[in-house]
Amino acid sequence: MEEKKKDWPPYAPGTHLRESDIRDKKITYTWWEPEVQYAWSLGPAMSKFLKGLKEGKIYGIHCKRCKRIITPPRMFCEYCYGPTEEWVDLPDTGIIETFSISYLDPDARRIEDPILVGVVDLDGTPPHHGFMHYFGEMTKDEIKIGMKVKAVWKPENEREGSITDIKYFKPYKGGGD
Amino acid sequence: MTFTEKQTDPTSEMHWLGDMQADYFYPNGIAGDKFFKHLKENDSFLATKCKKCSKVLFPARLYCEDCFTEIPGENWIEVPASGKIRLFTIAKLDAHGEKMKEPKIMALIDIEKTNGSILGVINSNDYEKDFSGVQVQAVLRPKANREGTLKDILYWE
């Protein structure tokens, strides 16, 4: 079939707009700034978790059917779809599951001092269970997957019931440190 | 009951504040750009006439959505910045659901010589009057201050 061999798409429609076209006002445009604000209700699980952080504790919750302690906690288990129960006070130590050395801020601006960030696999939970946080008291050359870490908490009077009540996780040798 | 426990203490931590704030930049598009550039220099509007169904589309479009054909450049026509009020309402609430200082008369205005209309604010504080069918004229910003957005139309009277 002759037609079949046609090169398609023959072209790509569209008008490229360069940053300079916008800056020099070669085109007209409309701006808008919406007001987009929320107050998400916290259910029992998240409330308890955040209140725990304020007290310097990391709570997990038990799914007895799956024999799994999960944190961040939730009121149901996604594997068996049953309700979870029995709160567990977890240690604030773990290992680095994975990490990144970031030179970007949230709006993709460049920053000089890189942020060390990653996932902590918390002790007392099944493997690969934890949450994301910052790492500190280590350099970008020292950080490694599998490294043992321990939470550094904000002073008690500065804690407000947020994930940022933990300042970061620092290297940890074990024992009474 | 679907959970083993629920919130029972109304004083406990209940919500988490956050936003989805960002700013938005909308290029006015192929047709919109032509429309607003025209409005910047003139005191009239542009409309487009579909070559297939002959409807005069306002505001000007790149294509006729009913026939799904592109509208060629020669089918752009100039129309006066005036029209007849089709519908109006007296809005008392602002977007937060609170009373505005002054009610605003919002209207849908059929633009002359077109099959289209536009939303606008009527410059009046006569809240008893029936505006349906009243002929109105767009009041535009002084030419020097026009920026090429719908805001160049200050109000209608």
Add this chain to the structure above:
Amino acid sequence: MKEVAVIGAGMTLFRRHLKETGKELSFLATKMAMEDAGIQKDDIDMVVMGSAPDAFDGIHMKGENLLDGAAATNKPYVRVFNGGGTGVFAPIAGWWHVASGVADVCLVVCEEKMGNCYPHPQTAFRHIWDPILDRPLNPNLVWLFAMEMNRYMTVHNIKKEDIALVSVKNKRNAVGHPSAQLADPNITVEDVLNSEVMAWPVQRLDISPPSDGAAALIFCNKDVVHKFTDDPIYVAGTGWSIDSTMWTNRDLYFPRYVAQAAKMAYKKAGILNPPKDIDFAEPYDPFDYKELHHMEGLLLCKKGEAPILTREGVTQRDGDLPICPSGGLLGVGNPIAATMGQKVCELYWQLAGKAGKRQIPGDPRVGVGQAWGDIMQMATVMVLRRG
């Protein structure tokens, strides 16, 4: 169940900013697909829109706003959405419109205008994180990929050089693609390795750019396909799967959800031995390591084997198993949902012999396209075959 054929496709330019509005982009892509298929608006029974976050275009319920550009005025019209997976999921939804017998001809349009969001498209991405657990840490989207990439590299002991090869391959493949935003015939592995570090291990040239763009695809029932073409391309199987929201509660080194979706699609398509039965693939490649990750997820090779295949040239356009012959997201651009243009439209163009300069040698018969989305949890897979 009805058999479903693809009869036309279209795709606009992909650029950081396009002058057109979302509606106008949809119109251009739709018009092109309709010309390809040789149909009019009245021939279309139903329309599916695929568009990723409202927060890019800056229009709430943007599906409603875009519909007139998608030839959907006064037609049944629905928008489906699952983050980055939408690019392949919208065609899946189009497929079920036809396969169920509800529609004879269904148009699928995917549109994205990321350039609208300021100060940066990344600003919208901050709101994909969990508002309570993650957003207080001021995260950047790239962190996610950096963490996943690091895990993948560490578990399989993969070198960055091997991953950079993917970026080089795709940016070179994109040369000759009329939509391409970042095609580069002369790029080398050194360029990628020397590019700016964004969030280690992710560097600037490991990432696909944010873009504006649109793509369209037309499906039709096998019973009426003879009206439009003599040589149709059929949908052989589809699959999709989602993993837990709690991304910090699973090991990121292997995308088990992709495997799940792929198994579903292969089962329906009768594919028993994926690497042999599939002639070429378009896995989702917003980052270069993701192509490797997804090849493994799509069961095209064993875990950890994808970098080796890449190094050996198997995945080149003239290799045994061409991967991303379109140039992928890395070369052509990444307007989230509109990547349907590379992931599904490209399958159609390749199978129909319409890919022009990008055509794979050797008469391919079966191709698989895949997209991936949400917070590293959603996979959508579609298998097309000829005849």
Add this chain to the structure above:
Amino acid sequence: MSRKVCVIGIGHTDFNSITPGMEWKEIMYEACQKAYVDAGVNPRKDIGSFITCAEDYWEGFSIFDEFVPDQVGALLRPCCTVCGDGLYGLGNAYMQIMTGYFDMVAVEAHSKISDLLTYGDIMLHAFDPRFERPVSGPVERPKYGGSPEYPSESPKPLVGRSSEKERVHPYFLAGLEMQHYLKTTANTEEQCAKVVVKNKKNAFFNPYADYELNVSIDDVMMSEYLFKPMKKLDISPNVDGAVCFVLADDKTAKSLGIEPIYLSGFGWSSETPWISTRGMDALYAKNAAKMAYKMANIKEPKREIDVLEVDDRFSFKELQHIEALGFARPGEAGKLVDEGVLEIGGSLPTNTSGGSLGVGNCIEATGMQKALEIITQLRGHAAKRQVKDAETGLAQSWRGIPSGSGAVAIFKRG
């Protein structure tokens, strides 16, 4: 042999104006769990595919789909979001079952609208940004100095509401549409008020409704004009709640020993998004109904349909939709209200649940709430508001301001 699709399980939460003790995940879990128990199925084993109906900005996430799978039981299963009303979800579930890929599909829709602090502004965000939205009020562009250059600082999240931005509430469009409706038909404001009275009264007999109210026509007529001719009581207030349905093919339903209620027809349609050229005559409902009637093989809707739930987010919409669906000639729906035809005991019981005016406006779950009432009626579980011998019911929904899209679903007892 062609399959048939039926509803085998329904579940819902209570509908409340606020739900501070529950996260969005938890209200979804509650509704879904109830539906699965109702159908007697285990979502982790039996259900093939899951659909949620949601829009990002209502929920507060750029990609809401992320936060869905765990609580609906969809881990490592096919699951997706349909950006539309719940009835769109039912339609897509129907199609998924008809492909033969799945025997059982769950559809969930919810409203957690109380989480959203800036409802009006979000709705304005749905207007066309170039030709419609700027009319509503100030276009703020102070932060980055009016040019799209890369700013050196991140925008600071706003704390509290900014009072200087006086943007008009988007419901002004409903005011315009109501004026259009009253002007082009013979219906009156009193007849709209009667709809309010009827629906708020019906809600007394519905245990999950949140806005039941014992008002008279005078009370409604005396309530304040907010968007003249629309009065405060003509507008349905917002509510939180979740609804989940389990759909299956007829063979599966029979094997579970469930008396099926068939989803015998559905349809949806969209009008132009341009307010400037839209007819404002609910053409979307007309088109959607045409499609649904054809699929369900309904020739005379007035005779064949026993119970009706139509979208009544604004009181005039109920009348407008009744006309669009073919239950009254244009302009004559008002007469039906006057004659009491739409009451629970009348010949065309409409919005027996209380509708959006009585239950509350549950955003994308509106259609599901309406379908829920139809199923309850067809099962004969509606207690005091039960319509006698209900065999066939119709649910209709609209996507709300500023869209011109809507869906219709028809259910039949097996």
